[in-house]
Amino acid sequence: MTVARPRSADEPAERIISLLWLLLHEPRGYAREQIRRLVVGYEGLSDGAFEKLFQRDRRALRAVGVPLTVVGGEDADDDDGPRYRVDRDSLLLQDLDLTLDERRALVRARRLWGDSPLRDEVVRAVGVLLHPGELSGQDELEGYHTVMPRADPRLEALTEAAAEQALVRFAYRDAAGALTERTVRAWLLTLVRGRWYLTGWDVDREAERSFRLSRLESAPVVLEQAPSAAARRAPRRPADLDHAALRARLAGRAEAETVRVWLAPGRGQGFRVAGRPVDPRPADGSAPGEGWELWEAATGRTEDGVVAEAATAAGHVLFPASEPEPARRLAAALTAAAELHAGPADPGCADVRLSAPVRRRVRTSSEDLVGRLLDIVGLANRSEGIDRAELRDRLGVSEADLGRDLEVLRYCGMPEREFPGFQFDVDEADGRVYVHQAAELAGPVRLTLPEAHTLVATLQTVAEMTVLTDADRDAARSAQRRIRASLADAGQDVADDAPAASVGDGASIADEGAVVAHWDVAVDPETVRTLLAAIAERxxxxxxxxxxxxxxxxxxxxxxxxxxxxxTRLYLQAWCRRAEGLRVFRADRVGAVQRTGETFRPRARPGRWRLHPEGEGVSALVRWDHAVRDAAEAYRPTAAATLEDGTALTRLTLLDEEAAVALAARHGGRVEVVEPVDLRDAVAARLEGAARRARGAVA
Structure with a gap:
């Protein structure tokens, strides 16, 4: 059967792998002009075009973990100038010999972060370290899934910048709404309360600053050279950076640990499930009405904590006289929300043209393809080959994608013009994949610096998951320490004109690393363990x-x-026998849980984990202030537009009037229901009553 040649889009990958194999072939390396003559794709280019493409290809190799070095220079004895070679001693990934519990921790790390672009780095890192399928059916998190915010390509770019502590420039809209251009030495990416932040040294302000990624108004640009003396002086990440203080600041934690609240009869279920009833004291004052009860609850965080939760109850949750500050904040939030909805909406909002949100497609770059192809060679280049299903699981790709990758691989290897017949020999037999003529790559290529930082961060997330046992969390910490120590010792310095991109290229992984991801889910661990066990045992x-x-x-x-x-929320997806259908329950609203003694036959699961009603309720036009516009993503808007001042307009579906009131109240004057008019009028009336009651409690 004649095999069709892959489409031209795959040719950059063929050229890059050809360059790699050429540099592996000669320990002394090759000079620029030799490379230009031997590698197909460089011939016929002008000097400038060749230099640009050659530099891009070298960066692509570094980005997938290949340690390139330069031998000699302009003053070297070699008449051909500097020679490029691959450091074979630090090319391959070390065997970490992880324990069973540590391997299980890696598989758990692979589950996290949903469709975040960083998940691809974790999938690759875990896949080359072990076969995840070996541990299937032995994991308490088998029934645990994640749905993260839509993939943001800025996150991937900033991860690499933070790993290399590079200078980046971007447009940023601060909390006050001012739009400025910032130049920052990237230190750290932190996931706190479900939001990503970049922390680094702000060159213009000559101080440490943190930036919420959702407020970036442009793609970050990595600066090849420092644009000013101040930028050249910008310090690298301090070894003693206080991560705990940074986390607390970004989370916006209140100082008090608990707060007292009055709950109307039968209302405030969120406080009832997580709090406890207490007896009133003289300092609490009198109850707002007959039947009201006093409860004590955790304060939470400023953005989505106790005041926001109380506001959503629209006057049915109030603070006693003993809590003057939360009472003042609640009255201010409800008053601001009521004033925003007083009178008709700005007619200009209706004239704004909305468009369907951009669904960012995951595009396979030549860099991604090269990395996958090298992983295939490293995993299959052994006498026994590798099972095709295992290869697919390790790479985290579909059967169709794997087939395309294997087809491209058949055209890769040494430069075909000068070394005919030295391409990879890809063979399949009895469900196993074999790659021959690839002796130079006897195992997977080492992890890149961003992959290493991301894997270490994800293991930190696993270590913070209170739903796991202490032994499981300790195993995650142990795997984290061993991987960090092993990766930090790999490789040599790079002497080239491009920044290092792999572990060991003069970089190290600090105790916390360049990426820190916290598991900030507030749930009762025992409840979640019970739910997960019931899922496993049906x-x-x-x-x-x-x-x-x-x-x-x-x-x-x-x-x-x-x-x-x-x-930061967990949901239980279940078949409800009372409703006779699939339902979603917030885990933090689940009270007592007990087994009935019955088991059930497995039902067909939905194709995706739908957590919010779709197509049910009221279609509404909602305006979001720039400071909270990232919250709109949870409502799955069908159309949106961003205005010049950073304000966002979205068309979305709200379940009912209660949902609209709760949304507007929670954000205290930063979210406005624009239309339909009857829904806006209903929201305005409810908010005015709630604000009046909250102000009365303060008085």
């Missing part, structure tokens, strides 16, 4: 549920299917 549960929309308590018999994380 056990029917009876749960007491404190409703989010209805503000009532119900008992449900459910068949649990999955626990799904979205940002």
């Amino acid at each position: 056990a029917v549960l009876r749960v007491q549920y404190h409703g989010v929309r209805t503000d009532e308590v119900t008992d449900r018999d459910v068949e649990p299917l999955a626990v799904v994380q979205e940002r």
Whole structure:
């Protein structure tokens, strides 16, 4: 059968791998002009075009973990000038000999971060270290899934910048709404409360600053050279950077640990499920009305903590006289929300043209393809080959993608014009894949610096998951330490004109690394463990549920299917026998849980984990202030537009009037229901009553 040649889009990958194999072939390396003559794709180019493409290809090799070095220079005895070679001693990934528990921690790390671009780095890192399929069926997190915010390409670029502590420039809109251009020495990426932040040295302000990624108004540009003396002086990440203080500052934690709240009869279920009733004291003052109860609850964070939760109740949750500051903040938030909705909306909003949100497609760059092809060679280049299904699982690709990659690989190897017949020999037999004529790559290429930092960060996330046992969390920390130590010792310095991109190229992984991801999910660990165990054992549960929309308590018999994380919340997706259909329950609203003694037959799971109703409710036009516009993503808008001042307009579906009131109240004057008019009027009336009641409590 005649095999068709891959399409031209794959030719850059062929050229880059040809360059790699050429440099591996000669320990002394090759000079620029030799490379230009031997590698197909460089011939016929002008000097400037060749230099630009050659530099791009070298960076691509570094980006996938290949340690390139330069031998000699302009003053060397070699008449051909500097020679380029691959450092074979630090090319391949070390065997870490991880324990079973440490390997399981890596598989758990592979589950996290949903469709975030950083997940690809973790999938690759884990896949070359072990076969995830070996540990299937032995994991307490088997029923755990994640749904993260839509992939943001800026995150990937900034991860690399932070790993290299590079200078970056971007347009940024601060909390006050001012738009400025910032030049920053990137130190650290931190995931806190479901939001990503870049921390670094602000060159113009000559001070440490943190930037929320959702407020970047342009793609970050890595600066090849420092644009000023101040930029050249910009310090690298301090070894004693206080990560705990940084996390607390970014999370916006309140100083007090608990707060007292008055709850109207049957209302405030979010406080009831997580708090406890307390007896009133003289300092608390009198109850706002008959039947109101005093409860004590955790304060949470400033952006989405106790005041925001109280505001969503629209006057049915108030603070006592003993809590003057939260009471003042609640009254201010509800008053601002009411004033924003007083009168008709700005007619100009209706004239703004909205468009469907951009669904960022994951495009395979030549860099990504080269990395995957080299991983295939490193995993399959052994006498026994590798099982095709295992190869697919390790790479985290579909069967179709793997087939295309293997087809491209057949055209890769030494430069065909000068070394005919020295291309890879890709063979398949009895479900196994073999790669021959690739002796120079006897194992997977080492991890890149961003991959190493991201894997270490993800293991930190696993170590913070309170739903795991202490032994499992310790195993994650142990794997984190061993990987960090091993990777930091790999490789040699790079003597070239491009920044280092791999572990060991003069870079090191600090105790916390360049990426830190915290598991900031506030749930009862025992409840979640019970849910996960029931999923694994197909056990029917009876749960007491404190409703989010209805503000009532119900008992449900459910068949649990999955626990799904979205940002900082966990949800139980289950078949509800009472509703006779699939339902989603917020885990922090689940009260008492017990087994009924029944088991259930597995049901067909949905194609994706849908956590929010789609197509049900009221279509609304909603305006978001720039400071909270990233929250709109959770509502899955069908159309959106961003105005010059950073304000966002979105067309989305709200479940009902209660949901609209709660949304506007939670954000205290930063979210406005523009239309339909009858919904806006209803929201305005409810907010005015709630604000009046909250102000009365303060008085």
